[in-house]
Amino acid sequence: MPDIAKNVGRPGRKAPRISWGPYLLLAPALVVLLVFTLWPMVKLGYASLFQIDTAHQQPVFVGLHNYVLFFQDPVGRLSLTNTLVFAVATVVPSVILALFFAVQLNKAIPARGALRAAIFYPTVLPLVSAATIWLFLYDSNNGIINKAMQMLHLPVQDWLGNPHTALGALVVMTIWKDAGYFMIFYLAGLQNMPGDVYEAADLDGASPWVAFWRITFPLLMPTTLFVTIIAAVASFKVVDPIFVMTAGGPNNATNMLLYHIYESQFSYSDTGMAATVSVVLLLILLAIAIFNYAYVDKRVHYD
């Protein structure tokens, strides 16, 4: 009897068979992903085990020697430490600034629209043009930064030409560029705050300072984690401003992983090393992503 009832409900339905439909629907995207994501990963991993450069007609298998070379090479090590320093130095201040901007702009304050526009507009600019603008802000003769230093009777600097200040110059530009972008995630988080908690805190005489640290900050923790992750990923693959502002110099002071990959491949035709550095970068980015999915995503739901 149950069998008959089932068939009555589904007139004309044939016995289940393998349908090509879903595969056909996925095929276009899948071809692109296989050719431009999966295959390159395999190829880079494989190529990193060989010495492939202009000195060798045939690739020579060297095992993990390229990785040893990378960590022994001062430029290689510098590109890694520069990237790490750059990541920490940009992510922490821009996330703190973003939170500060969002908390202030979430209140009914004078000139709110103008202040928000001033803080958000760098997000709209291509990174390359932002870097171009800062190139002449930093100019040692006519740049506005040195003009300001002169007015304040401080020593002028060749900001991008000095190995001690060049990386910091890129950091400042990046914070300016990104803080407004991260701010919008905090603004969204603040919109979802429960208002009654603040009323209760206010009645209990909690100062805004205390209310911020006891209520706002903990409730925004998922946003902070999310923003930190996207900021970290962005900072590990930074490359555009290096091309425009420093070309990795002076003296490799601003050479970072992705730029080092570019140089190895396109300036020195050292394909084996380019693949090796690519794998190092891939591993870092994968580690961040896995941390994100395993730990952060369970707490944050943005869909």
Add this chain to the structure above:
Amino acid sequence: MNKRVHEPGRRFGNAVLWLLLAAVAVLWAVPILWSLAVSLRPENVPISVGSAWWGGGLTLSNFQRAWESVPFASYYVNTIFVVVGILALQLVTVTLGAYAFARMKFPLRDFLFVIFLLQLMVPAEALVVANFNTIRVLHLIDTRWGIIVPYAASAFGTFLLRQTFKQVPQDLEDAAFIDGCGPLKTLWLVFVPLARPTLVAYGLVTVSYHWNNFFWPLIITNRDEVRPLTVGLARFTQMSETGADWALIAAGTLIVVLPLLAVFLIFQKQFVDSFLRSGIK
């Protein structure tokens, strides 16, 4: 009672915070204002703080010189071509893929899902060396299609749209099937119209990402005929003729930037909403 005790201090604190915020906002605005001031200076007048901000004799001649020194018009055409091409291809691949993942059960689904997930975790930038080779094998070096092809699919867009498709009531899909619609027709007539807000938000994010993309087109292109704006601008600033001619460089930068700022000011809300809705990139 407590409230009244806190009131003056609170007002003072708010004023200090506002001043702090306003000071930062002014600092944030300096780069674009300075660019404007520099770009409007006559060519041979030395830049100094006073004259650049308030100087008389402002001129648009730097914009004309910049426009004539590199083919900005052609860069614009190339950027639009690339962005529209990527958007069109992605909308197709993303919609089809999202429908399969959201609404169908089939063998190997989880495995295929992981392949998509990989693209989400591995930014294309880290794969440039290998992808450059692939593009060379495909004979697409130095073409606009070479810039477009690797971005024809987006795991991110697929997952975003899958989420939206999952919320479409089963009844609507069944009704379409009963009316004799095949899967593609159902997708087009039922799912796509319902997902329009997501598609628009995703479209804005992908357009702004690829409009601003620099590294990949830099590697792929060698000729002005195919260079997009970002690469053209970088080349422009590094030309020997531009040297330290900051007025010229500022004008060139603003040729790239001002239209974007205008679009942003008009569509500010949609921009912010889209970035929030899609939450990344």
